[in-house]
Amino acid sequence: MKTLRYIFTLAILAFSLQFLSAQGRFAFTYNTALPLGETAELAGKYSFRGAGIEGRWAVGSSFDIGFNASWNVFYESVSGSFTEGNSTLTGTQYRYVNAYPVMFTAYKSFGSSESFQPYIGLGVGAIKADHRKEMGLWYVDANNWHFGVAPEIGAVIPTWGSFDFLISIRYNYGAKVKDSPSVSYLGLNLGVLL
Amino acid sequence: MKRIRISLTIFLGIMLMISGCYPGGPEYLSDYDLIATEYSEEYWNANSPSTYYMPDSLGWIVDREDLDNNEDLTREYDAFILGEVAENMALQGYQRIADLDVENPPDVYVFTQALAVKNTTVSWIPGYPWYGGYYPGWGGYYPGYPGYGGYYPGWGGVPVTSSYTTGTILIEMGDAKNLDEENKIINIVWTAGVDGILGSSKASNEQFVSQSIEQAFNQSPYLKN
DSSP: OOOHHHHHHHHHHHHHHHOOSSSSSEEEEEEEEEEOOHHHHOSOOOOOOEEEEEEEEEEESEEEEEEEEEEEEEEEEEEEEEEETEEEEEEEEEEEEEEEEEEEEEEEEOOOOOOOEEEEEEEEEEEEEEEEEEEEEEEEEEEEEEEEEEEEEEEEOSSSSSSSEEEEEEEEEEEEBBBBBOEEEEEEEEEEEE | OOOHHHHHHHHHHHHHHHTOOOOOOSSSSSGOOOOOOEEEEHHHOOOOOOOOOOSSSSEEEOOSSSSGBBBOOTTTTTHHHHHHHHHHHHTTTEEEEESOOOOOOOOOEEEEEEOOOOOOOOOOOOTOOOOOTTTTTTTTTTOOOHHHHHHEEEEOOOOEEEEEEEEEEEEEEEESOOOOOOTTTTEEEEEEEOOOOOOOOHHHHHHHHHHHHHHHHHHHHOOOO
């Protein structure tokens, strides 16, 4: 249900902005990601579950500013005994990290917009992350906003239609906060730019 | 408008695709099995107990303030559970004392109980006493626990943060040599919680109980004599 709320919010945001500015370009992406650092320690499997939206506005011949909002979920189940201090738990742990980065972005493009156009970018903003461990009939959960940065490289690939393809590799990092570990993953995003 | 329609189609398509493959969780009853143990490092560094007393009946923890919050659980596994605990204590090298002599107590008491409270999460907070009136909102109820002279299992500095539900089996070991006379508390030096969802087959339930209790002892090597 929570995921549906996020999706609904992202959809409203995307289409509101599209109505507001005919000059902007919007991308919808399928996001996969490789967990790194503390995220990989909790749920180390590659994530094929993710999506994102991006908005871009030109502020110069090769500069864009905009935003991106995305979601990836990392998951891993681990069976065995887990000892911490004087306590030991035996069973199957189900571990989830749901990450929702929301970033303001800036892009620098290279080459002509008529051809394959690589770009570099940087996002600064926040990552909402829900770290959850389930075991037996109970769970521990840490759900916090993290300060986030997201450097990115990518390319816009023109098509003959009314949209372009977009491919990007984005490293998302959310700093450790309160009882939540840091968020770290390298995303491979494929989508269309309208 | 055409761009918006395309956008909406693509966006919803991606979302439907992804929502269909959200990662799963437990699929079978056994996936919910959980065996938790906790011990007092201070006690086990300084003591090597070898004798114990365990009542012949299983204790039930109930909600005395809200009787509707209790399940009327079957007692058909009581004897089996106690037998499994006794067997594992013997395998660890402990000698059971049949008759309790308060003047000459064994090294430890072993309490085996089950939660009869439904829809309840119990959080054991470090340093928090939790029985016999020290358990807020619950109270401790020990039918068939003779010979304790008003003592209740209490908190021995074993920090546990966990949650249990109806049917959870708790095995606790209390230090019989160092009772808190003033507060009538027995300090708990080892505790185990066996948690799972029972099925409809008695044989499989007994297998779960047997394996879980054995695992609780196996993952506590400091108990071995």
